[in-house]
Amino acid sequence: MAADQELPSSARVVVIGGGVGGASIAYHLAELGERDVLVVERAELTSGSTFHSAGLVGQLRADPALTRMNMYSVELYRRLKKGEHQLGWIESGGIKLASTPERLEEIRRQISWARTYDLPLHEISAAEAQDLFPLMDTEGVVGAAYLESDGYLDPSQLCYALAAMARSSGVRIAERTRVLGLDVRDSRVRGVRTDRGDVECEVVVNCGGVFAAEIARMAGVRVPLVPMSHQYVVTGPITPRIEKPLPTLRDPDLLVYFRPEVDGLVMGGYERNPEPWTATARTYDAVPADFNGRLLPPNWDRLEEIAANAERRVPIMGAIGVRTVINGPEAFTPDNEFCLGETDVAGFFVAAGFCAHGIAGAGGIGRVMAEWIVAGEPSFDVWHMDLNRFGAQYGSPSYTLKRTVENYQSYYDIPYPGVQRQAGRPLRVSAAYAWHQANQAHFGEKAGWERVDWYESNSAAGDPTLRPRGWAGRYWSPAIGAEHAQTRAAAGLFDESSFAKMEVSGPDAASLLDWVCDNNVTRDIGAVTYTQALNSRGGIESDFTVTRLGDDAFLIVTGTAFGSHDLAWLRRQARRRGARVRIGDVTGKFGCFALWGPRSRDLLAALTPANTSNEAFPFMTSTELTVADVPVRALRVTFVGELGYELYVSSEYGSALWSALWDAGRKTGLVAGGYRAIESLRLEKGYRVWGSDITPETNPYEAGLGFCVKLDKPGGFEGRDAMRDVKQRGLSRRLRALVLDDPRAVVLGSEPVRVGGQVVGRITSGGYGYTVAASIAYAYLPVEHATPGTRLSVDLFGDWIDGVVAREPLFDPAGERIHV
Ligand SMILES: Cc1cc2nc3c(=O)[nH]c(=O)nc-3n(C[C@H](O)[C@H](O)[C@H](O)COP(=O)(O)OP(=O)(O)OC[C@H]3O[C@@H](n4cnc5c(N)ncnc54)[C@H](O)[C@@H]3O)c2cc1C
Numbered sequence: 001m002a003a004d005q006e007l008p009s010s011a012r013v014v015v016i017g018g019g020v021g022g023a024s025i026a027y028h029l030a031e032l033g034e035r036d037v038l039v040v041e042r043a044e045l046t047s048g049s050t051f052h053s054a055g056l057v058g059q060l061r062a063d064p065a066l067t068r069m070n071m072y073s074v075e076l077y078r079r080l081k082k083g084e085h086q087l088g089w090i091e092s093g094g095i096k097l098a099s100t101p102e103r104l105e106e107i108r109r110q111i112s113w114a115r116t117y118d119l120p121l122h123e124i125s126a127a128e129a130q131d132l133f134p135l136m137d138t139e140g141v142v143g144a145a146y147l148e149s150d151g152y153l154d155p156s157q158l159c160y161a162l163a164a165m166a167r168s169s170g171v172r173i174a175e176r177t178r179v180l181g182l183d184v185r186d187s188r189v190r191g192v193r194t195d196r197g198d199v200e201c202e203v204v205v206n207c208g209g210v211f212a213a214e215i216a217r218m219a220g221v222r223v224p225l226v227p228m229s230h231q232y233v234v235t236g237p238i239t240p241r242i243e244k245p246l247p248t249l250r251d252p253d254l255l256v257y258f259r260p261e262v263d264g265l266v267m268g269g270y271e272r273n274p275e276p277w278t279a280t281a282r283t284y285d286a287v288p289a290d291f292n293g294r295l296l297p298p299n300w301d302r303l304e305e306i307a308a309n310a311e312r313r314v315p316i317m318g319a320i321g322v323r324t325v326i327n328g329p330e331a332f333t334p335d336n337e338f339c340l341g342e343t344d345v346a347g348f349f350v351a352a353g354f355c356a357h358g359i360a361g362a363g364g365i366g367r368v369m370a371e372w373i374v375a376g377e378p379s380f381d382v383w384h385m386d387l388n389r390f391g392a393q394y395g396s397p398s399y400t401l402k403r404t405v406e407n408y409q410s411y412y413d414i415p416y417p418g419v420q421r422q423a424g425r426p427l428r429v430s431a432a433y434a435w436h437q438a439n440q441a442h443f444g445e446k447a448g449w450e451r452v453d454w455y456e457s458n459s460a461a462g463d464p465t466l467r468p469r470g471w472a473g474r475y476w477s478p479a480i481g482a483e484h485a486q487t488r489a490a491a492g493l494f495d496e497s498s499f500a501k502m503e504v505s506g507p508d509a510a511s512l513l514d515w516v517c518d519n520n521v522t523r524d525i526g527a528v529t530y531t532q533a534l535n536s537r538g539g540i541e542s543d544f545t546v547t548r549l550g551d552d553a554f555l556i557v558t559g560t561a562f563g564s565h566d567l568a569w570l571r572r573q574a575r576r577r578g579a580r581v582r583i584g585d586v587t588g589k590f591g592c593f594a595l596w597g598p599r600s601r602d603l604l605a606a607l608t609p610a611n612t613s614n615e616a617f618p619f620m621t622s623t624e625l626t627v628a629d630v631p632v633r634a635l636r637v638t639f640v641g642e643l644g645y646e647l648y649v650s651s652e653y654g655s656a657l658w659s660a661l662w663d664a665g666r667k668t669g670l671v672a673g674g675y676r677a678i679e680s681l682r683l684e685k686g687y688r689v690w691g692s693d694i695t696p697e698t699n700p701y702e703a704g705l706g707f708c709v710k711l712d713k714p715g716g717f718e719g720r721d722a723m724r725d726v727k728q729r730g731l732s733r734r735l736r737a738l739v740l741d742d743p744r745a746v747v748l749g750s751e752p753v754r755v756g757g758q759v760v761g762r763i764t765s766g767g768y769g770y771t772v773a774a775s776i777a778y779a780y781l782p783v784e785h786a787t788p789g790t791r792l793s794v795d796l797f798g799d800w801i802d803g804v805v806a807r808e809p810l811f812d813p814a815g816e817r818i819h820v
Contacts, residue, residue: 007174010200011038013373014192015207016179016215018045020053020155020358021351022207023162024366025373030169032374037171038201039163040194042178043292046159048209049358052295052328053155054232054266056248056259057360058094060110060121060147062415063337064750064762065380068117069364074149076363077158085161087153092247092260094150095129097141097313099253104143105471105797106414111145112795113750116762121147123798133249133258134242135265135314150248152259155359162366182218187575188346189219203373205349210277210331212339212352213285221343223387224394225353226404227277227285227329229296231303232268234261236321252412254309264320269306270411275299277329281398287329298325330356334394334403336411338385340369344568346575349373350387377535381695388568389561393448399424417748418444418453418475426450430497431591431654435662439672442477446560449498452674454479461486468746468768468775470797476676483673484680484770487640490669491597493661494678496646497654500563501586502570505553508579511715513546513554516573518700518717519708521546521554528620528635531708532700533569534719538726539696540703542566543688547622547635555586555633557646559690563587573718590633591654595661596644598817603665604634604645619819628660640678641685641809642817683776684769684811686737692749692765693735693778701726702780703735704808734786735764737810738794740775740803743768745796747777754800755785755792763794772810781805 013029015022018041026039041047057077059070074091081089098104107123114121124132126141163173174196181193182204191200208215210227246260256269277296279285303325311317331353333339338361339353351369354361368378383389393399406423413419420443426433428449436443440456454477462478483492504513510522519531525548532543544558544566558566567585574581595604605612610625617623622635633648649657662672686704688694694703701709701723709723738753740746747766752759766777777794785792788807793800807813 007177007194007196008038008172008199009197011172012036012201013038013203013205014199014201015039015205016192017041017048017207017209017211018159018163018173018175019048019050019207019209020046020159020162020362021209021354021365022205023159023166024362025205025207025351025369026166026171027162028366028370029373030166030171032370034370034374035170037166038199039166039171039173040177040179040192041173041175044175045163045173046156047293048211049328049330050155050159051293052326053359054259054268055152055155055359056257057151057153058248058250058357059119059150059360060114061357063384064113064117065382065384066337066361066364067119068380069368070360071117071119072367073360073363074151077153080161085164087157087161089151089153090245091149091151092245093132093146093148094248095124095133095250096145097129097249097251097253098143099140099251101142102414103253107143107145108798112752112798113762115759115795116750116752119147120149121145132247134244135238135246135316136249137313137315152248153359158359158362179215179218182348184219184345184348187344189348203347203349205351205369205373207351209352210285210329211287212331212350214287216343216350217284219343219345219348221345221348222395223339223350223352224390224400225331225333225339226279226401227287228332228404228408229275229277229299229327230268230330230356231299231325231327232266233303233322234266234324234326235264235317236323237263238265238316238320251313254313255412256306256310256313258310258314264323265314265317267310267317269309270408271302271305272409273302274405274408275302276401276405279397279401281401284397296327296329298327330354332356332404332408334390334400334407336407338365339387340365340382340385341372341387342572343387344571346572377537377696381697383565383691383695386565388565391447391564393427399427416471416474420445424448428498430495431651432495432658435655435658436495442674444675446498447563449560451498451560452495453676454483454674455672458482458671466768466770469744472746472748480674480676480680481770483671483677486669486671487597487642487673487677487681488771489597490671491595491599491603491665492671492673492677493665494594494596494673495658496594497591498560499587499592500558500560500566501590502556502567503553503584503586504556504570504581506581507552509552509554509581512574512577512579512581514713514715515577515717516570517546518710518719518723520710520713521548523548525550526621526623528622528637532694532705534700534717534723535696536719536722538699538719538722540690540694540698540700541569541696543690543694545635545637562690589651590648591651591657593647593649593658593661594639594644595647596638596640596642598643599668600642600644603661603668603670607660607664614820627657630657630660632657638818639687640681641812643820680767680770683765683767684772684809686809688735689765698735698780699723699726702731702733731783733761733780733782735778736781736786737806737808738777738779738792738803739806739810740777740794740801742801743773743775745801746775747794747796752795753779753781753792754795755790760785769810774810776810777803
């Protein structure tokens with residue numbers, strides 16, 4: 001659409017931003033048949049971060065879903081190249097070097113889980129890497145991975161190609177059209193206000209790149225991203241000329257990447273002293289209004305470290321000189337994952353924060369977002385990229401900045417499991433925090449909360465010889481086993497105050513939850529129900545417990561990290577159904593202490609006048625009682641497979657409650673325990689964890705949670721039809737517990753599972769079970785390989801460890817320890 005053509009007054013979907021993100025989403029919307037789409041771009045196509053991108057397309061990421069999205073991008077780029085589109089796609093192959101033994105371990109782990117996606121990543125030696133990239137010096141290189149389908153392209157041409165294809169399917173593109181405001185009424189977006197007139201619409205997609213946070217603020221929405229300056233150099237010509245085409249090359253230990261560029265090289269990296277741009281601790285980003293098609297001045301000081309490293313790896317760098325330095329802003333997020341999805345404003349979507357891998361991701365991003373907009377949900381599990389993962393603390397510019405800068409600094413660090421981030425800590429703490437500190441708690445951080453992983457003070461009671469081999473043993477203490485064992489033997493006290501808690505109330509609360517949950521949660525007052533919330537395909541969007549507090553009031557408790565996500569999901573469902581409900585986040589209002597173990601009832605009984613017998617206070621019910629001097633809501637539930645309670649307490653009483661329980665319990669063998677013991681206990685019992693064992697890509701039947709699915713519930717529920725279909729069709733796979741022959745070989749997640757030489761599944765979660773004395777893992781297996789007793793093997797860092805499909809649960813299969 002030429003700039004002098006009139007802007008349409010309406011379109012069903014308005015995409016803001018003509019970078020690679022906006023162009024790809026517009027193209028994929030048209031592919032799905034959504035033709036009434038208008039892209040508005042304040043300058044020209046590709047005048048944001050896209051035009052100055054280095055254009056590397058690496059597919060492998062730490063997140064499996066993103067890896068699959070990037071694989072789709074490559075498929076798309078190949079397809080476009082075969083058509084008439086020039087995008088400069090060169091499938092050059094890509095090398096990732098290991099310049100430390102630890103990096104080689106990471107590479108081997110990646111090679112192992114890449115197998116589960118048919119991604120042909122394989123290990124090569126330093127000499128083979130040099131053969132492929134003859135300019136490199138192999139000093140210090142201990143190995144490498146090679147992926148022949150990686151490559152690079154011209155980002156602007158990619159953007160033009162996608163825009164051209166979108167246009168040819170009917171999408172309109174209005175350049176030189178700046179969005180100045182968003183029309184939001186009744187929490188729904190109704191249109192965009194531009195400098196060329198207003199456009200009414202049902203859906204707005206914010207693809208504003210570094211401007212995305214600013215655009216979101218027009219609708220009162222917070223998108224926590226920070227424009228970060230990112231630099232690379234284009235070198236002078238290499239002489240003598242290298243005839244052989246070079247692959248891309250990454251050396252994360254030296255913080256640098258390379259790709260061929262005409263007769264020279266592109267070299268960039270992730271320096272340890274990064275520079276945010278236009279965002280400060282006290283102000284949100286304020287990108288200048290005329291920052292179109294522009295770059296930032298080179299910052300040689302910041303380049304120094306990576307330039308020196310680059311020369312170490314590719315010595316010719318010192319001689320060929322620098323032709324240009326490109327310093328451009330790019331939208332980074334606090335956790336290096338994208339910001340995708342629908343916001344709290346209905347119809348207002350965001351696709352931004354691409355953290356310097358937006359070219360690699362563009363194809364997948366376009367596809368996922370188009371599905372989300374057209375079908376209401378994406379076909380991939382994009383939870384790690386869902387905008388709704390961020391808690392309220394990311395409303396703070398200083399917190400967002402700290403976390404984002406730390407993330408940039410550690411961009412290339414090895415993501416060891418359990419490795420703890422430090423920026424902005426401590427932020428959210430429980431009422432018993434001081435007690436935990438005084439008792440040598442080892443804290444992990446989740447969603448801003450300080451949570452006890454274990455108490456080092458318990459380690460003397462543990463067995464150091466049980467330390468798992470390799471990475472699983474890095475972040476570990478004998479205390480974990482001691483806390484586990486003592487919980488099974490007597491009782492454990494766990495601080496779960498970080499649990500996300502929501503209150504749903506109002507005249508339509510019951511009917512809304514009836515619709516959202518697959519289980520029947522609207523039972524008697526005081527009933528506690530474990531349920532899943534499904535999407536329309538029957539995928540598990542979340543799982544939580546629901547306690548009926550009154551006719552029109554419910555308490556929902558979900559995992560620490562999932563609060564914002566589940567809250568957004570519930571609110572969206574309420575909006576869609578026009579339900580008259582209040583959905584409040586009461587996470588901080590209540591602490592939660594879990595008291596579990598065979599002696600837990602005696603302990604509780606000693607502190608309360610209430611009748612705690614099994615008859616008076618049965619499993620999966622809730623009651624209000626006092627514990628010592630403290631009023632408490634107690635839920636008789638368990639996540640460890642033992643008799644016990646979760647005690648919800650108004651936060652101001654939290655410290656008193658913890659002390660009362662501890663003082664009463666220590667004489668009878670009570671142990672204070674952390675999350676790592678809980679993890680080990682739950683693995684033995686086979687309790688599923690959302691985000692790993694169950695996700696939007698799995699359904700309750702295959703996950704072994706079919707007991708929750710109440711197909712005949714009057715009025716039905718979201719996902720019921722899909723569940724009926726699944727039941728009728730039968731299952732093709734099942735989530736199974738595996739036991740490895742070597743108890744010191746402990747999985748971390750995502751490892752491939754092999755039966756008879758063929759990869760048949762991928763580990764969802766696992767760990768060591770201290771009571772059953774076994775290394776446990778979970779995986780979805782094709783039904784023909786899911787029979788207990790089936791022998792299989794699991795790839796741990798390149799070693800195939802034998803194991804067997806076990807009968808579930810491994811501990812207390814009759815549930816005798818719970819129903820007493
Ligand atoms: C130096 C550098 C090197 C990089 N190298 C790589 C790489 O090798 N590989 C890789 O995968 N990624 C790389 N990236 C990242 C990649 O370039 C980006 O992730 C990607 O281009 C972002 O695309 P986008 O569509 O989100 O944003 P943009 O390209 O910035 O597009 C956003 C658009 O929105 C428009 N806009 C903003 N506000 C408004 C408004 N109010 N009204 C209308 N329009 C508006 C802007 O004008 C802009 O054109 C690199 C980035 C940089 C900075």
